[in-house]
Amino acid sequence: MRRTGRGSCAALFLFAAGCRGVYSTLDPATREAARITTLHWVMYWMCAAFFVAMMTVLAVAVSRQRRSETPEGDRRRSVSVAVAAGISTGLLLVLLAASVVTGHANVAPAGAKALEIEVIGHQWWWEVRYPARSSAHDVTTANEIHVPVGRAVRLQLSSGDVIHSFWVPNLHGKKDLIPGRRTSQVFHVEKEGTFRGQCAEFCGYQHAHMGLVVFAESPRLFEAWLDRQRRLASEPAGGAERHGREVFLSSPCVLCHTIRGGGAFGHKAPDLTHLASRTTIASATLPNTPGHLAGWVTDPQSIKPGNRMPPNILAANDLDDLVSYLRSLR
Amino acid sequence: MSSTARSLPVEQEPDLGGTEKERSELDRAWRERSGFLGLLASADHKTIGKRYIVTAFGFFVLGGLEALAMRLQLARPENRFLNPDLYDQIFTMHGTTMMFFFAVPVMLGIGLYFVPLMVGTRNVPFPRLNAVGYWFYLIGGVYLYSSFFANGGPDAGWFDYVPLAGSEFSSGHRVDAWVQIINFTEVSALIVASSLIVTVFKQRAPGMSLNRIPLFVWSILVTMIMVIFAMPAVIFAAGSLNSDRTIGTHFFNAAEGGDALLWQHSFWFFGHPEVYIIFLPALGMVATILSASCRREVFGYTAIVLSLVSTGFLGFGLWVHHMFATGLPQMGQSFFTAASLMIAIPTGVQLFCWIATIWGSRPRLEPHLLFVLGFFFIFVIGGLTGLMLASVPLDLQVHDTFFVVGHLHYVLIGGAVFPLLGALYYWFPKMTGRFLGRRLAFFTFGFLFLGFNLTFFPMHELGFMGMPRRVYTYLPEKGWGPLNLLSTIGAGLIAVAILLFFVNVVRSLRRGARAGMNPWGAETLEWATESPPPVYNFGRLPVVSSRSPLWEEKELPVVTGLRTDRRELLVTHALDGTPSHREEVPGPSALPLIISITMSIGLIGSVFAVLWLPAGALASIPPALAWYWTEDEP
Numbered sequence: 001m002r003r004t005g006r007g008s009c010a011a012l013f014l015f016a017a018g019c020r021g022v023y024s025t026l027d028p029a030t031r032e033a034a035r036i037t038t039l040h041w042v043m044y045w046m047c048a049a050f051f052v053a054m055m056t057v058l059a060v061a062v063s064r065q066r067r068s069e070t071p072e073g074d075r076r077r078s079v080s081v082a083v084a085a086g087i088s089t090g091l092l093l094v095l096l097a098a099s100v101v102t103g104h105a106n107v108a109p110a111g112a113k114a115l116e117i118e119v120i121g122h123q124w125w126w127e128v129r130y131p132a133r134s135s136a137h138d139v140t141t142a143n144e145i146h147v148p149v150g151r152a153v154r155l156q157l158s159s160g161d162v163i164h165s166f167w168v169p170n171l172h173g174k175k176d177l178i179p180g181r182r183t184s185q186v187f188h189v190e191k192e193g194t195f196r197g198q199c200a201e202f203c204g205y206q207h208a209h210m211g212l213v214v215f216a217e218s219p220r221l222f223e224a225w226l227d228r229q230r231r232l233a234s235e236p237a238g239g240a241e242r243h244g245r246e247v248f249l250s251s252p253c254v255l256c257h258t259i260r261g262g263g264a265f266g267h268k269a270p271d272l273t274h275l276a277s278r279t280t281i282a283s284a285t286l287p288n289t290p291g292h293l294a295g296w297v298t299d300p301q302s303i304k305p306g307n308r309m310p311p312n313i314l315a316a317n318d319l320d321d322l323v324s325y326l327r328s329l330r
Numbered sequence: 331m332s333s334t335a336r337s338l339p340v341e342q343e344p345d346l347g348g349t350e351k352e353r354s355e356l357d358r359a360w361r362e363r364s365g366f367l368g369l370l371a372s373a374d375h376k377t378i379g380k381r382y383i384v385t386a387f388g389f390f391v392l393g394g395l396e397a398l399a400m401r402l403q404l405a406r407p408e409n410r411f412l413n414p415d416l417y418d419q420i421f422t423m424h425g426t427t428m429m430f431f432f433a434v435p436v437m438l439g440i441g442l443y444f445v446p447l448m449v450g451t452r453n454v455p456f457p458r459l460n461a462v463g464y465w466f467y468l469i470g471g472v473y474l475y476s477s478f479f480a481n482g483g484p485d486a487g488w489f490d491y492v493p494l495a496g497s498e499f500s501s502g503h504r505v506d507a508w509v510q511i512i513n514f515t516e517v518s519a520l521i522v523a524s525s526l527i528v529t530v531f532k533q534r535a536p537g538m539s540l541n542r543i544p545l546f547v548w549s550i551l552v553t554m555i556m557v558i559f560a561m562p563a564v565i566f567a568a569g570s571l572n573s574d575r576t577i578g579t580h581f582f583n584a585a586e587g588g589d590a591l592l593w594q595h596s597f598w599f600f601g602h603p604e605v606y607i608i609f610l611p612a613l614g615m616v617a618t619i620l621s622a623s624c625r626r627e628v629f630g631y632t633a634i635v636l637s638l639v640s641t642g643f644l645g646f647g648l649w650v651h652h653m654f655a656t657g658l659p660q661m662g663q664s665f666f667t668a669a670s671l672m673i674a675i676p677t678g679v680q681l682f683c684w685i686a687t688i689w690g691s692r693p694r695l696e697p698h699l700l701f702v703l704g705f706f707f708i709f710v711i712g713g714l715t716g717l718m719l720a721s722v723p724l725d726l727q728v729h730d731t732f733f734v735v736g737h738l739h740y741v742l743i744g745g746a747v748f749p750l751l752g753a754l755y756y757w758f759p760k761m762t763g764r765f766l767g768r769r770l771a772f773f774t775f776g777f778l779f780l781g782f783n784l785t786f787f788p789m790h791e792l793g794f795m796g797m798p799r800r801v802y803t804y805l806p807e808k809g810w811g812p813l814n815l816l817s818t819i820g821a822g823l824i825a826v827a828i829l830l831f832f833v834n835v836v837r838s839l840r841r842g843a844r845a846g847m848n849p850w851g852a853e854t855l856e857w858a859t860e861s862p863p864p865v866y867n868f869g870r871l872p873v874v875s876s877r878s879p880l881w882e883e884k885e886l887p888v889v890t891g892l893r894t895d896r897r898e899l900l901v902t903h904a905l906d907g908t909p910s911h912r913e914e915v916p917g918p919s920a921l922p923l924i925i926s927i928t929m930s931i932g933l934i935g936s937v938f939a940v941l942w943l944p945a946g947a948l949a950s951i952p953p954a955l956a957w958y959w960t961e962d963e964p
Contacts, residue, residue: 023796023808025727036723043724047714054681058706061688068690069626077629077686084682085675092671092717099721100664106723107660123499162494163590165655165730169796173726174655178591179493180584183657196808200655200730200798202487204494205414208801285805305414 023196029170029216030187032106036173039102046091106172110186114152117145121157121164121177121199124206124307125270125283130226139229140258142270143283146215148222149192155185162204168197168214176201189216196284205306211284225277232261233273233329244325247318252310259329269309276330282307294323346858346886348869348894355894360452360866363918371918373457374865375446375525378464380761382439385464386432389471393427394828396420398821401785405818407806417802418485419504423478425488426508429604430515431471433746437611438522440753441550443761445526447856447863448544450535450872452899454525457915458922458957463521465926470514473934477507484508487800489601490571492582492593497575506575506937512568513933516561519607523554523561530554531904535855536889537874538907544854544877545621545628548635549614552642556603556610559646564600567593576940591656598649605741606645610638612746613680615753616702620684622756622852623699624691627878630683637676644673654725663722670720677713681706696850697771701752704779708744712737715790730800733793739786751778751831758835759849763861764842770834774827781823788813788820853878858886871900925953 028034120127130139147153157166159177166185167174170193175185199210217225236242248254249263256269264272275281279288282304286292298319300309314322347353363371372378399420403412412420446454454460477483484504486495495505530543530551543551570581571593580586582593621628628634650658650666684706693699715737718724728734751774758766797810804810848857857880859868870888872879879886889909892898898912932946 025794025796033727036727039721039723040718040727043718043721047717051710051714054685054710055707058685058688058703061685061690062693062703064690065692066690067692073690077689081630081633081679081682081686085679088678089675092674095717095721096668096671099667099723103660103663103667103722162499163491167796167798169727173723174729175726176656178584178656180590181657196796198796198798202491202494202730202800204499205418207798208414208803209805211805 023169025169027170029191029193029195030172030189032172032187033170034190035102035105039098042098043095046095050088050091108186110152110154114154114186115148116154116156117147118156118158119145119166119177121159121161121166121203123161123204124199124210124304126166126210126212127160127270130229132230137230139226140260140271141229141274141278143211143280144213144215144278146217146222146225147189148219149189149216150219152186152188157183157185163201164199164203164210165201166197167200168195168212170195171197171214174200192216192218206283206304209283209285209304209307211280213280213284228277228330229274233259234261236325236328238324240321241325241328243318244321244323244328247314247322248325251312251314251322253312256309262329272326272329274329276327290323290327293326294319297322346868346870346872346888347860352894353864353869356866356869357864359895359897360864360917362865367920368918370923371461371920373453373461373916373918373922375442375454375457375460376761376863376865376867378460379439379441379443381464382435382442382467385468385471386436386439389427389431390436391828392475393424393432394825396424396427398825400424401818401821403802404804404814406815407804407808407811409803412802414802415485418487418800419478419483421800422484422487422508423474426474426484426511428742429488429608430511431467431474433608433742434515434519434604435467436750437550437553437608437746438519440615440750440757441526441554441611442522444757444856445547445550446529446533447760447859447867448547448854449530449533449538450855450858450868450874451529451533452866452868452871453897453915455528455533455899455913455915456521456525457917458919459521460525461919461922462926463518463525465923466514466521466930467518469926469930470511470518473514473930474507474511477503482507489597490593492571492574492590493584495571496582503937506572509568509572509575510933510937512564514930516565519557520561523557526550526554527558532901532910533899534902534907535872535874536900536902536907536909538902540905540907541632542874542877542907545617545631545634545638546611546614546854549610549617549638552638553607553610556607556642556645560600560603560607563596567596567600570596576936591653594653594656595649598652599646602649602652603645605738606641608742609745610641612705612749613638615749615756616684616705617680618852618854619698619702619749619752619756620687620693621878622850623693623696623702624687625694625851626687626691627853628683629686630679631877634680634683637679640676641673644669644676648673648720651720651725654722655729667720667722671717674713674717681710696755697766697768697775698752698756700772700775701748701755704775705744705748705752708740708748708779708782712740712744715740728793730798731793732789732797732799735799736786736789736793739782739789743782743786748778751775756850757856758838758842759845760856760861760863762839762842763845764838765845765849766838766842767834770830770837774830774834777823777827777830781820781825781827784820785817785824786820788817792817848880853881855879919957921953921957925950925957928953 026037028037116131118129126143128141128145132138157175157177159179164177165174166177172185172187175183193216195214197212199207236245254264254266256266257264258266258271260273281288281293282296296303297312299311300307301311362368362374403409403417482504484507486500486505490508493499530547573579574581580588582588582590584590617628647669648666651670654663719737755766755771792810792813795810845861847860855872858872873887873889876882889900892900892912897915897917899915901910901913902908903910928949929946932943935942935946
């Protein structure tokens with residue numbers, strides 16, 4: 001493995017920027033990812049050393065000019081092969097031990113105080129729920145997950161259709177979302193930041209655009225966010241927003257989307273109660289701006305071909321007001 | 331039909347070619363039919379082997395063009411060259427083509443061509459069945475590509491995970507095409523496997539005891555035994571998926587008590603051994619090329635044979651490392667980690683033995699040796715990244731990313747295609763009587779080595795940067811553009827290399843320098859006959875008394891007493907290769923083609939209506955009856 005972060009970044013210095021950042025497996029933000037990164041470098045250096053040693057011996061073997069055919073030489077070769085096999089076996093045992101220890105530490109149970117978050121995979125978006133003691137206080141959102149720093153987080157993963165895989169490289173490895181099964185993942189975030197993730201199991205046409213964003217915040221900010229998300233949708237303030245809501249309720253939007261407190265109860269598509277509080281739309285594919293929102297509502301199929309949202313033909317002022325209404329759902 | 335021949339006289343007769351009279355009788359007895367219809371009837375293992383190889387390279391080109399299309403699409407973010415619908419078909423076709431229609435069949439073809447020659451026999455034991463295998467493979471491929479060109483290419487991945495590949499999420503006949511070609515390719519592989527296993531166990535030249543079998547033959551033997559155990563798993567899986575899709579069973583439907591993970595277990599129980607089915611013959615090629623290049627026996631024969639056999643066993647104990655992210659219990663995962671790391675030991679032992687073979691031998695730097703050295707470089711990297719994938723925590727990070735794409739191409743192209751091209755350079759003189767161009771072969775290697783590393787090395791980095799596999803595009807802000815562009819440029823170089831290879835083959839077929847019987851001075855029996863070999867392989871069957879018959883013996887002793895006016899094979903004992911009896915094999919016939927067509931009509935028709943299946947079976951009865959009828963003719 002002469003590749004990997006630091007090694008190949010030294011060789012390919014042009015791309016050094018790629019070794020750090022919001023998608024990197026080598027820039028951990030949790031205890032779990034940090035352990036994996038340590039294991040990564042242990043394996044990387046052992047394998048690199050092995051590779052260099054092997055290629056050196058091979059190069060010497062090919063370029064040696066003396067041909068020798070003696071019983072003495074045969075015995076020496078036997079011993080060398082046996083020693084090499086022994087050393088390799090030893091290295092493999094070290095790798096096995098390192099791997100099992102890391103793996104064991106990373107599946108330690110989270111404890112009772114862990115924050116529970118349910119993530120349900122759909123073609124091609126993520127439903128995210130924060131269950132509360134009473135179901136009236138449940139929070140449902142989509143594609144953006146907020147987590148507090150310093151507290152264990154347990155994700156309960158399931159799927160609404162096909163197999164997906166939850167993966168935010170800075171936080172942890174992958175975990176599949178499998179129909180008919182429940183899987184879970186535990187991590188402890190140790191630093192604040194915004195991290196991006198993406199579905200990692202091929203799930204159909206828009207597998208490529210099934211992204212998500214994770215915001216790791218201080219517990220205070222997190223609680224404030226959760227409180228806001230628990231509220232019902234705000235009443236439209238002006239005439240444009242009120243008209244926008246009428247447009248929403250009289251169009252096919254209501255068949256699939258929910259706006260709690262806004263009179264829409266569809267369950268096939270992302271909950272829009274607090275849409276304007278999210279930074280992205282279309283499963284973390286587009287920034288949440290009025291222009292992108294209008295484009296997405298009008299013609300989602302040219303942005304993400306094959307996705308489940310139909311195009312909507314709306315008069316210009318209807319569209320403007322609809323966007324104003326959606327932008328008011330903070 | 332057979333007569334006891336334990337006391338067949340073994341004479342110190344110098345002429346392996348036989349007398350003029352014997353040769354003309356053999357020519358008449360083993361003659362293939364002429365004309366176009368004769369082509370359809372061939373039952374010679376060399377003809378069928380060559381057909382496998384040529385057809386496989388045809389599919390290799392198709393799979394390669396698909397790869398180029400994908401690389402063009404991924405060259406920059408948000409590219410609109412391919413839409414997701416086409417991209418999904420193309421990546422599925424690429425994987426399916428390369429695994430089922432190139433890598434395995436090309437190894438089967440080389441095995442079919444060379445194993446009978448290397449063990450010193452005239453043909454495989456079931457020549458007509460063998461022909462059925464090839465026709466099945468060809469028809470399956472034609473069917474798959476007809477579907478693809480009619481916008482019906484499978485699009486749920488070559489792994490077809492349910493429920494995505496089930497009828498609810500993949501309606502229409504796209505996935506059905508994948509499900510059916512499994513029957514075609516796997517039946518064909520099973521046929522070759524049974525032919526070659528019997529060839530190796532029962533038809534070796536007298537004196538070729540188990541411990542004198544050439545290493546390439548050992549590698550093919552282990553591979554074919556793996557085929558026998560692995561292929562039924564995928565036939566079962568595809569059959570269950572087929573019945574889920576067509577008649578509404580619930581093998582994989584969680585809502586009705588089925589299980590989506592059952593698919594993954596049965597698919598990977600085949601899928602991982604599949605990698606070794608492709609890779610083990612390549613190991614045999616490496617050993618063969620090294621012994622000829624270094625002009626000495628490969629070091630550590632016994633260790634290498636035991637390594638091959640243990641790889642064959644361990645290869646079945648790794649499949650769960652494709653499923654670490656599904657949330658299996660920790661203890662089970664550790665077991666599969668250990669098994670996945672352990673398989674590095676037999677592979678390592680072989681690598682060490684080969685380096686010991688090279689050490690102090692002053693090898694001749696022919697192109698085939700260069701391909702083997704390229705194999706060392708690339709395969710060792712692929713093997714080491716494989717260790718990272720064996721480790722559960724690390725795997726969870728890099729699983730299903732471009733890191734894995736990089737890894738698997740390092741293993742399969744480095745581990746199989748490099749030795750394969752080396753072996754073709756090495757064996758081309760035997761198969762055609764002419765050498766491949768040496769200079770062009772060096773250029774092929776140069777472009778391939780450079781292009782390969784440029785294409786696939788950056789993919790490891792892309793994996794660490796978070797790029798998942800099987801995405802038709804990616805957002806610009808993710809920063810994956812530059813490395814992807816580099817990779818696409820590398821793919822162009824690979825295309826140049828493959829083009830050079832084909833130019834070389836075409837030119838050499840017409841104008842290549844003539845090769846003698848044993849141009850490399852090699853040790854094994856295929857070099858003891860003319861280049862190309864006559865249809866009956868050897869005028870008189872050789873008798874061997876060492877592992878390197880052509881080095882140890884000035885003149886090979888030969889078997890006499892076999893009839894030359896009939897298609898007779900000499901059957902020997904499995905353990906020590908002592909002669910047992912003579913066996914007559916059937917000759918060329920069009921029946922294999924006819925029965926392949928009638929059965930294919932049933933299988934392909936069943937995609938559209940189940941009744942075609944019994945119809946195809948009924949239509950196969952007359953040719954089957956005719957087959958049995960002719961079997962008893964003298």
